[in-house]
Amino acid sequence: MMLLKMLEHLNRQHFSPHVISLTTIGEIGPRIAALGIPVEAIDMKRGVPSPIGFVRLFRRLRVLCPDVVHTWMYHADLLGGLAAKLAGVPAVVWAIRHGNLSRMGNKRSTLMVVKICSRLSKWVPDRILCCSEVARRIHAGIGYADEKMVVIPNGFDLAHFKPDAAARVSVRKELGLAVHTPLVGLIGRFDSLKNHAGFFKAAGLLYRRLSAVHFVLAGEGIVQENCSLMGAMETSGVGKVTHLLGQRNDIHHLMAALDVLASPSIGEAFSNVLGEAMACGVPCVVTDVGDSAYIVGETGHVVASGDMTGLAAAIESLLTLPPDVRRALGASARARVEEHFEIGKIVRQYEDFYDALATLSRGGH
Secondary structure, eight states: OHHHHHHHHSOTTTOOOOEEESSOOTTTHHHHHTTTOOEEEOOOOTTOOOHHHHHHHHHHHHHHOOSEEEOOSHHHHHHHHHHHHHTTOSEEEEEEOOOOOOSTTSOHHHHHHHHHHHHHTTTSOSEEEESSHHHHHHHHHTTOOGGGEEEOOOOBOTTTSOOOHHHHHHHHHHHTOOTTOOEEEEESOOOGGGOHHHHHHHHHHHHHHOTTOEEEEESTTOSTTOHHHHHHHHHHTOGGGEEEOOSOSOHHHHHHTOSEEEEOOSOOSSOHHHHHHHHTTOOEEEESOTTHHHHHTTSSEEEOTTOHHHHHHHHHHHHTSOHHHHHHHHHHHHHHHHHHTBHHHHHHHHHHHHHHHHHHHTTOO
16 A cells, blocks of 8 residues: 555656556555556466576566665565676665564464565665564564665655544434444455454453443454454453454445544554554554554554553543543544545655665666
8 A cells, every 4th residue: 555655646647656566466566557657567476486486577677677666565576686786777775665574473384485575685685674663673683684784664645534423423314323423443365463362352351341332443354254353352241342344445445434543563563554543533453563662652652562451441542531632632643644645745755765776786876
């Protein structure tokens, strides 16, 4: 999504982007192509490195002759970085967009690729672009070339994500709720690092203290057919006040309807949903993972990773604030996004980064 947002705002009179996917063009590819940007797929199978696909990528890079190749995600860093280097691309950038390398939250194959990348980082990339300071520190700690690392945070479109009183009404109407029903949201795909089980533990504690509260969850895998999710929800005793919305295309609309966004994650680099909620004027309660505490600043609450009792108490403290005080806190959250993470400012950092790298690759001329 950050790649899409960056391309939407990139200065196309100065840059000519071209996107290559190692696998398929997926869900984001058509949206990038709609911007008039060439998108193509190498069609490798997920988790199965293909020598034929690697050669195809190498040949495409030789034809395209880009000034800079910027790979995203670990497998692209390894395969795309090597192909670009062998193809003679003047400047190669890796991306690090992950802030947790625990065995519990990652596939063994992914951790193997990370280990290989750490050893190749002194040779393959000219720069390594991290989306968070925590991600930089973690990867430097396992052997990535720290002297090559640069941090540019994620950015958010304040024209798209904004306070919306009509959304607060319409979402509650969609869910069959009274207009003043308190809504606590968890937005994100079903993933062990997102800690949905922990969220339901906190939700159960909160519901026993505030019986009017309802919980809204959305994202890939957030459906009734998910037995693990349903089990955690029923065990917590909040089944009657929880709404599972699955994958949504109107996250900005949903965000603006919330009173509080919760992030119980046990691993993050730079959480997009926090910036999106804050831009909508919604205060957040987060666990202290990745750059979450930095993103929220003084506009929400931060609890220790795994402290779901603390998460419940922090959400309750926000829900019981006078409405005008909570609105003021939400306004401060939006102002923080505007100051530090507004998409135009972030894309200018990308543009300056690419320009400097291209200039360096040409010998400073």
